[in-house]
Amino acid sequence: MSVLLPHILNGITVGLLFALIALGFTLIVGLMEVINLAHGALFALGAYFAVSVIGGGWLADTAFGAWWLGLPLSARYIAALILGPLAAAVVGLAIELCLRPTYGKAPLYGLLLTFGISLVAEELIRIVWGTGEQSLSVPQSINGAFIMGGMIFSKYKFFASGFAIAAIFLVWLLLERTPYGAIIKAGAHDSEMVHALGFDLGKLRMGVFAFGAALAGLAGIIMVPIWGLKPHIGIDVVIPAFLIIVIGGVGSFWGAVFAALLVGLAVGVTGAYVPAWSLMSMYILLIAIVGFGSRGLFGRKSALEV
Amino acid sequence: MLGRQIETVHLDTETTPATGSRVAERMITREDCGFLIGAVSSGVANAVSQGAQRYGVIYLNTNSSSPSESGENCHRVKFVWDGNGTNFAKAAVKNAVDAYGKKWLLLTNDYGWGHDTANATRALMAQYGAEEVQEILVPQGTPDFAAALLSIQQANPDVISAAIGGDDQVAMRQQVAQLGMGAKPAWINNQQDWPDVYGLPIENLFGVFGTTWYWNLELPGVKEFVARYQAMYPDTSMRVPGNVFYNGYMATKGLLEAIEAAGTSNNIAVIKQLEGYKRSAEERMQHHDAYMDPVTHQLQQTIYLATANTEAGDNKDDMFKILTQSAPDVVKDESAAKACVLESYDDTPTFDA
Numbered sequence: 001m002s003v004l005l006p007h008i009l010n011g012i013t014v015g016l017l018f019a020l021i022a023l024g025f026t027l028i029v030g031l032m033e034v035i036n037l038a039h040g041a042l043f044a045l046g047a048y049f050a051v052s053v054i055g056g057g058w059l060a061d062t063a064f065g066a067w068w069l070g071l072p073l074s075a076r077y078i079a080a081l082i083l084g085p086l087a088a089a090v091v092g093l094a095i096e097l098c099l100r101p102t103y104g105k106a107p108l109y110g111l112l113l114t115f116g117i118s119l120v121a122e123e124l125i126r127i128v129w130g131t132g133e134q135s136l137s138v139p140q141s142i143n144g145a146f147i148m149g150g151m152i153f154s155k156y157k158f159f160a161s162g163f164a165i166a167a168i169f170l171v172w173l174l175l176e177r178t179p180y181g182a183i184i185k186a187g188a189h190d191s192e193m194v195h196a197l198g199f200d201l202g203k204l205r206m207g208v209f210a211f212g213a214a215l216a217g218l219a220g221i222i223m224v225p226i227w228g229l230k231p232h233i234g235i236d237v238v239i240p241a242f243l244i245i246v247i248g249g250v251g252s253f254w255g256a257v258f259a260a261l262l263v264g265l266a267v268g269v270t271g272a273y274v275p276a277w278s279l280m281s282m283y284i285l286l287i288a289i290v291g292f293g294s295r296g297l298f299g300r301k302s303a304l305e306v
Numbered sequence: 307m308l309g310r311q312i313e314t315v316h317l318d319t320e321t322t323p324a325t326g327s328r329v330a331e332r333m334i335t336r337e338d339c340g341f342l343i344g345a346v347s348s349g350v351a352n353a354v355s356q357g358a359q360r361y362g363v364i365y366l367n368t369n370s371s372s373p374s375e376s377g378e379n380c381h382r383v384k385f386v387w388d389g390n391g392t393n394f395a396k397a398a399v400k401n402a403v404d405a406y407g408k409k410w411l412l413l414t415n416d417y418g419w420g421h422d423t424a425n426a427t428r429a430l431m432a433q434y435g436a437e438e439v440q441e442i443l444v445p446q447g448t449p450d451f452a453a454a455l456l457s458i459q460q461a462n463p464d465v466i467s468a469a470i471g472g473d474d475q476v477a478m479r480q481q482v483a484q485l486g487m488g489a490k491p492a493w494i495n496n497q498q499d500w501p502d503v504y505g506l507p508i509e510n511l512f513g514v515f516g517t518t519w520y521w522n523l524e525l526p527g528v529k530e531f532v533a534r535y536q537a538m539y540p541d542t543s544m545r546v547p548g549n550v551f552y553n554g555y556m557a558t559k560g561l562l563e564a565i566e567a568a569g570t571s572n573n574i575a576v577i578k579q580l581e582g583y584k585r586s587a588e589e590r591m592q593h594h595d596a597y598m599d600p601v602t603h604q605l606q607q608t609i610y611l612a613t614a615n616t617e618a619g620d621n622k623d624d625m626f627k628i629l630t631q632s633a634p635d636v637v638k639d640e641s642a643a644k645a646c647v648l649e650s651y652d653d654t655p656t657f658d659a
Binding site for chain 2: 003010013130132134135143144145151152153154155156157225226230236271276279
């Protein structure tokens, strides 16, 4: 058991990080019933914007850039955590505008459009930031290692897991304890009724999409110090995110969180004993769960079902 | 070349053998390419070379280092211009057993190159008395190495021999550096491609690794080569060339010289010229003369072992500290010759490119 415990702990941290990745994706699917395949691109854009914020970007050689780079890394990192998701949200708004003609039509249109956007975004990233690997600096206080139970663990990974818990809690708070959250949930349940009650569905969708995009960008900033940053990192993200919402049930917030933890544990524990199967384990989990119930663990019927 | 304009076509193999095969087919049948040059993964190179052999099109493999490329997957039309896993393992294993200890753990990317390299290392471990405590297989495309690194801590080896390539290696380096595990156990990382580490923090470049060339070698011609690169590519983010660029340059140069020497673009005539390729150390900007092995079609060249240069100061490009350089015959992959069966000239379609 003592051999397994560190791997279970690792699995839980991996699961929390997967939950962070899947949060924005599940919000958009839940309300708008759009499978946003550009989620990975938003993840990447958030991270790339953060790299530019921390490193000074295009202003690095100016007087402002010199002043900015003189600030402590922790200050610039906090700024990146705010500005990166904001930038991703702006891009999300633009994507939502492009998606409007597809509302009410077959889900395939939205899926194809967002897939195309993801390809364009990846090429834009190559043009703007280059094709090489980049790294995102983090403050020393959350970097490095610590020893627990005779094993070395990454400080940053535990910070990232804690951040994921905080993000999950805040999103839950928004959805369950605010009027805006109530409107979002009502819109996911019956968008026509929400519209009939006088709420601006267009603004609601814009807001949710921007929020989902911001969460994707935030996930990118948090994950990249672990995964590295390259232009095609989006594809490493969108597949697990999609898989998690299917396992958890399309549109279910807690389903996505629970599914992410399951996936994390599957990947973590198989990594200990049959590592060659660690990436495959999430697909085996998908087959096992969807094989018993096609709507996943907590899913409900959605407009995506034909 | 021979009074004819050289035209180039570029296509992306997407690091996928199926795409590589399709792309090679298209280049040959629709773009009328007479020669293929590619710095691709070993799986892709194998797929490309099978198609190339069907048409007799010469293919220069400039950057995949699976021993099988010049072993069981060799072809009459294919020439490998990179060192392979066996070359680098031969340069590293004996020294590492003596210096660090006999308990070895193999960390292996779960695909062709990884397995071939691990097998080559295993054979050398047996030869020098090392014991394999565990092998951890890591699927290609693994972003998170936490489980593997926990297992490594639990196994407590003296040495980790890592056959992890491409993006996976970048992620692994980042995560090992975060845990501070780069110093102990000792890491033997096989070949390190320059584009995969250029610009990364120096602490990510732990352990000992191999390369075929370095931009800061104190050898004749190197400084001028680097200066010409910088003049030709002033806007590139990679301010100095690395092994991948070097291999591609040398391969292309060798091909053009072979065509010129043959006096024809007939593929068989050019193949025969390439099989006789010999260049001095000075021409190669390496420590030893290089030659093409006509039996396996792998270039035999100097193999360097390096580690991170922690004393580079402000020169962020000077990332490597060269530890040793091995002559080609010392690190030659002897098993490749036994496994390689080149198609005969008669069995290779002939044409004028």
